[in-house]
Amino acid sequence: MDMQWLDDVLALLEEGNMTRAAARRNITQPAFSRRIRSFEGWLGTPVIDRKTNRIDISPALLSNEVEIRALMSRMKELRTKIAHHDAAASTIAISAQHAPVYSTFPDMALRARTAFPQVRFRVRPGNLSDCVALFLRGDTNMLLCYEAEGAMTLQFGPNVVRGKWGNDYLIPVVGGALRYTIRDSGTLPSDTPAIVYPENSSFGALLHKRERPFGTQAHSANPVCETAFSSGIREMVLNGLGVGWLPFSMAYREIETGDLISLANRLGQEPLEVAVYADSKNDMAASLLELWAK
Structure with a gap:
C-alpha cells in the first residue's frame, strides 16, 4: 500500500x-x-x-x-x-498521570540525564486508568503515578517491578481573592466555592473515602468545577475560583510566596507515594527504576 x-x-x-x-x-x-x-x-x-x-x-x-x-x-x-537511529541513544516511553508529569518528572528526568546522557523520553500523560492501559499493552516501558500511602499497590505480572521515587502530600489550598475569606481560626465558610475531583478519579476516590471537605462533590457545599486535571485545578485555585486539593510538590512555591495558602493544618492532608513501575525486560527502564528508587 x-x-x-x-x-x-x-x-x-x-x-x-x-x-x-x-x-x-x-x-x-x-x-x-x-x-x-x-x-x-x-x-x-x-x-x-x-x-x-x-x-x-x-x-x-x-x-x-x-x-x-x-x-x-x-x-x-x-x-x-529508523532515519535518525542512534545506537548510543535509548528512548523510554513513560505513561504518567498528569500531576506527577508537572510535579516530579522534571527532577526525575534531570537525574536520569546526568547518569545516562543519551536517554530520551516520550511521556504519555493521562488519567491513571489510561496510563495503566498503555503500560499493559506495551505501548510504554514505564508507568509513573501517585499512590495513597499504605494502600495496595498496582498488581502486574512477574516481569514488572516497582520502585518509589519519593513521598508527597495531597493538601487543600486556596488562592486569589478567596484567601481573604479565611477566618481567624484558619477555616473557610462551608459554602466556599470548590474545584473538586470526580469520585472515579484516583485523587477523587481517596478524598471521597476520607470524607475530605472540598475534595469531591459529595463533600462540598458549592462545587463550581469538577476535573481530574490537577494542573488545571492549580490554575483555577490561583485565580481564586475555588479551594482545591493539590499535591504539595505542585503548590509549595506558591505557598512560599503567599499566592496560595495551605489549609492542611485545619483540614488535614493525605500522604502519597510517587511510584514508578518498569518492564524489567527493558534494560534502560530497569536501570532508570534502580536509579530513581535510590
Whole structure:
C-alpha cells in the first residue's frame, strides 16, 4: 500500500469533496480519484459512493478516521526512528498521570540525564486508568503515578517491578481573592466555592473515602468545577475560583510566596507515594527504576 493514499483519504474526510481534496493534495481531480480507487482496490471494498453530482463517504470510513490518524502518526514516528537511529541513544516511553508529569518528572528526568546522557523520553500523560492501559499493552516501558500511602499497590505480572521515587502530600489550598475569606481560626465558610475531583478519579476516590471537605462533590457545599486535571485545578485555585486539593510538590512555591495558602493544618492532608513501575525486560527502564528508587 502507498502511504500517500492515507493522506488522500484524510484530506477527503476533512474536505468532504473530491475537487477540494484534490486541490489540497496539489493534484488534479481525476488523478486524485484514481488514487482513491487504488486505495479501495487494496482495501477490497469501496469507501465512497459515487453519484452524478456528489459523493457519499461510507460510514465505515467515517467511523475509523481516528484509527487512520493514529496509524499515520505511528508510521511517521517509525520512519523518523529508523532515519535518525542512534545506537548510543535509548528512548523510554513513560505513561504518567498528569500531576506527577508537572510535579516530579522534571527532577526525575534531570537525574536520569546526568547518569545516562543519551536517554530520551516520550511521556504519555493521562488519567491513571489510561496510563495503566498503555503500560499493559506495551505501548510504554514505564508507568509513573501517585499512590495513597499504605494502600495496595498496582498488581502486574512477574516481569514488572516497582520502585518509589519519593513521598508527597495531597493538601487543600486556596488562592486569589478567596484567601481573604479565611477566618481567624484558619477555616473557610462551608459554602466556599470548590474545584473538586470526580469520585472515579484516583485523587477523587481517596478524598471521597476520607470524607475530605472540598475534595469531591459529595463533600462540598458549592462545587463550581469538577476535573481530574490537577494542573488545571492549580490554575483555577490561583485565580481564586475555588479551594482545591493539590499535591504539595505542585503548590509549595506558591505557598512560599503567599499566592496560595495551605489549609492542611485545619483540614488535614493525605500522604502519597510517587511510584514508578518498569518492564524489567527493558534494560534502560530497569536501570532508570534502580536509579530513581535510590
